[in-house]
Amino acid sequence: HPGEHHCTDDGKGAVRILAELESWDCGMLAHGRAVQAELSTFYSGYEYTAVGDPAGNQRAQSDEKTANEILRDRYGIIVEPGELTQTGRSEAVRYYLTTLTPDGKPLLQLDPRCQMLIEAFTGGYHRKVVAGRTLDEPEKNEYSHLMDCLAYLCAKLYRDNTSMADKWKRMTRGKMHRAGYM
Template identity: 95%
Template structure:
């Protein structure tokens, strides 16, 4: 209504025939030419009851169910409608939509990229036309003086997210604030070390995920690859994992750990996810740590501990974009009624982060068990030596 009331008076606009208002503002407006504007809450199923010709989604990067909503909106395009989305930067599905790949059939690079004016970059990706608008598109905002004045009173993360379109900075409270991009992300691509076994970690469900990793002789955990599947079962995901291993890690031995729920039987064929991996692909999966506390503390141990030569104990390949986005804010604490909880928000990053947590917990448990065993053996020898 604000926009309508401020339209130029030089043109004859359709009259407002009906409008309804709620506490949040106007939620329905009908014009004399038959056009209706209707406010709809975010969510995957909110629009299924309507047949919209135009859908406008605002600040989609901050939606809890952005991916599910996008999938439900696709029929709108097929029927000849349009979808408009705007948002400032934030890790999540919207970031993947405009900067990454939604499926393996999409090209990795931008399509038809061009710059119309300074500060505006336009291209196509994932079947979407994207316009990236930086504040420098406004000539009055290109001076260092303007930038210095505007940065006063803002946090570094807030400026990077809202002004510099930095997708790695989240507005949500990070679940692992111990993560440091400059320390925990390798400067170049990581390669497997010959002669050392691989470590696989699995998360199940209809969004199965897998991490392929390796440890060095000094105990550093190298995350070599991430595999995230959408809307498929373990049978299809297992094929992707098998292809990845045969293509890039042929000849390497491996051990695997996974979600403890992998031993629960499916209602369709009464086979567990672990049984599918074992019988179809020869992958034997050890159940991982059950508690969230045990898993998260293991990840924090690897984030905050150094190797004997002073290197971070956890190192990510720079190609593991979803894990990096998760660490930089995509995987964050749940906020309910303004209160930040200790548990993480379940979202599209949860599956890969659970994989990492199972892996870290297994390694931490194994290392602790070996350390305790060594201490007991050494203590006994020292005691006997003392008696002599």
């Protein structure tokens, strides 16, 4: 069940999830067609970055092509592999859920039409319980793919924003320090 999210950044650091798309009981070719149709119908002319499951670079035994190669070769969709670790993904989502923009709005905002994500956040997506113990890993259910997709997206944005902030601090450190003494 590959999942997709369409989002935008509002210029204040908030991430707005505009739409969700999940393909059920189909292969990567059919999912790629659905994604391509969605992109050309609703986002024609816009630039985008596709982020996906790091397992999308693993070769299939059937034809030796990876899922990401199929998306690239058949549909022109270049997929950047997402964060590998569950910890990295969950920390990025937690950051966007618990941080506000400078004007006090949540960093992560969902369009009300994203019903699966809303259901996932309100109890549908939860940690696995085995023999009365709650594990760190999530229960694999109908919400897993969309939540994994959201986590890959949040981790990429968090990594990109953090590295840009660190780069800016390094570039301006000397100038800001000197300016402080003028």
